[in-house]
Amino acid sequence: MKRPLPARPGRPVRGSTTGRPVMALLDLLGRRWTLRVLWELRDGPVKFRELAQRADAMSQSVLSRRLNELKTACFVTSDEDGWRLTDNGSELLQVFSPLSRFATRWAELIVEPKPAAPKD
Numbered sequence: 001m002k003r004p005l006p007a008r009p010g011r012p013v014r015g016s017t018t019g020r021p022v023m024a025l026l027d028l029l030g031r032r033w034t035l036r037v038l039w040e041l042r043d044g045p046v047k048f049r050e051l052a053q054r055a056d057a058m059s060q061s062v063l064s065r066r067l068n069e070l071k072t073a074c075f076v077t078s079d080e081d082g083w084r085l086t087d088n089g090s091e092l093l094q095v096f097s098p099l100s101r102f103a104t105r106w107a108e109l110i111v112e113p114k115p116a117a118p119k120d
Contacts, residue, residue, distance in 0.1 A: 005072050006031070028073060033058050037066050038075065038085070042093055045082040 007013045007027035009020070014030070016023035029035055033055060040046060040054045052063050067083060070076040075089035085093065 005069060028069065031066070031069070033062055033066050034070065037063070037070060038089060038093060041076060041083060041085045041089070045079070045084040047082040051083060 005028065007024045009024040011019040011024070013019055013024050013027035015027065029038075036055050036058070037051070040051055046054070048060075048063070048067075051067075052058065052060050055063065067076060067078075070089070071078070074086055075092060076083055077086050078084070
């Protein structure tokens with residue numbers, strides 16, 4: 001039985017009573033382990049057991065739940081080769097490229113400078 005998405009556009013989600021699509025997407029992606037699952041599928045299909053091993057601290061029940069949510073959201077699919085990103089899932093990861101570049105620049109801004117070496 002297909003489970004309903006925990007975050008659906010048009011319905012209230014965490015941080016938004018309006019359920020705007022962007023807020024529903026951010027709610028879904030903000031769930032524990034969701035981005036990690038998408039990231040691990042970036043290079044092609046992965047069998048369930050291997051995926052569970054790659055995300056070493058994730059329980060198999062949580063992995064199963066996240067995969068089902070991502071499948072319902074049309075970001076992943078599965079076949080005899082394992083779990084893989086859909087075209088929609090691949091496009092989503094491409095959207096993260098500019099965000100990743102921004103995060104790298106941002107991290108450089110907020111990193112505390114290393115203390116100066118003591119003078120002898």
